[in-house]
Amino acid sequence: MKVAFIGTGSMGSLLIEAFLRSGALHPHFICASNRSLQKAELLAKRHPGLRVTGSNAEAANGSQIVFLCVKPLDYPAVIQELAGVLDERQIVVSITSPVQIRMLEARIPSKVAKIIPSITHSALSGASLCIYGSRIQPEDRLLLEQLMSSISVPVAIRETETRIASDIASCGPAFIAFILQQWAEAAARHTGIGRAEAIVLGAEMLHGTGKLLTEGGFSPEELQRRVAVPGGVTAEGIAVLHSSLEHVFAGLIETTHRKYDEDLSKLDDLFGRRLLNGTADDEPD
Template structure:
């Protein structure tokens, strides 16, 4: 089975390396294309047998699975390059959240899936967010999930849940690492513990906490109750976190969704350029709202006020 990776930037390279190290894909089953030939040459040197192509169309032709590891605004250009070499037996996998499955199904003859990866896949961990188009058959889904299971845990969800799930599974490692960095800096400033030691302790703590919440079978609430003895030090610290973090996470979700909605609008404009008369195709049909053509556009515009959990209720 030939698997193509169009785009070998940060995430494209990560997936190639993760699949190769896991043994799920052998180098001679992988082909890649990229604007910068230097990146693909480095991958080919690291994994002898990996095929480099000079064009996206060459990489996509005859590949069973094609991963589009490119920036959202590059999709229209890449789609134009590969659409004529694809057929209805191939599977195109988008790894970016703003590009909608329906949009790709309208533009390409292939079967369409969306799989949002995480940097954690580089250590064969974390969740992959999996969504499938109308043309995907059970055997296609099985093939994709067998592949992605080699480096992560597949997690199937609705496309309308993409953004909030990506905040947690894909953006989350950066958010948590940033909080750990600030915690380590504060520890160093106030107590003299070196930041390196604080990061090491925190990293081991995060690893163990994750295992307790998965392998250990504890819920978040149960873990908190086990550690936070009433009147103890942990309970005192939780009081501080309750006062500061609840509203902060609401702001974080609002910020990521604003950016997401901006990207949806830009993509809509790219996929629906103005007609010669100055109107887009959507406007001629009587609908000028970009988000109405996207499965999860404007998610926060319909959100309820924050509930007791501190998170907005998304449609």
């Protein structure tokens, strides 16, 4: 199975490396393209047999799956470049949340899916968010989820849930890392513990907590009950968190959704509203 990756920036490279590390893909069956060919060539040096090209169309031509790993506002130009080489048998996978499936299905004949990855896939873990277009058949979905299960836990969602699900699964590692950083720095300021030591303890705690929630059969509420004895230290700490964080996550969600809506508006303009309404964008006004 030939798989193309259009764009080898941060997430494109991460996906390629993860698929190769898991054994799900072999370098000889990967073709990668990038605007800066040097970035793609670095991947080829690390993984002999991986083919690189400066042409997105060349990479996509003949590939069973084409991952689009470019910035949202670059999609219209990339899709225009690929439209002439893609066919109805290929599966095109967008990895960015604001690019809507309808936008792609209106411009290319291929089957379209959207899969939102996470940096956690570099550790062969975390959830990948899977959304499927109208042309995706059950066997296509099975193929994609088998591939993603080699580096993650595929979770099928509705496209309307993309932003909030991405906040948790994709943005979440950065949010949690920020909280851990703040916690460690406060611990270092107010006690004798070193910042690095506090981060190690926190990282191991997060690793173990994740296992309890995914493999240990605990719900968040059950885990709190097991640790927070009434009247104890943990219960007092949770009371502080409850009062301090009551509005934080609502504000976080409001902010990420506002930025998402702005990106959607920009993409609607770039792709052309007439095309999205079912008319060709080269029709006369």
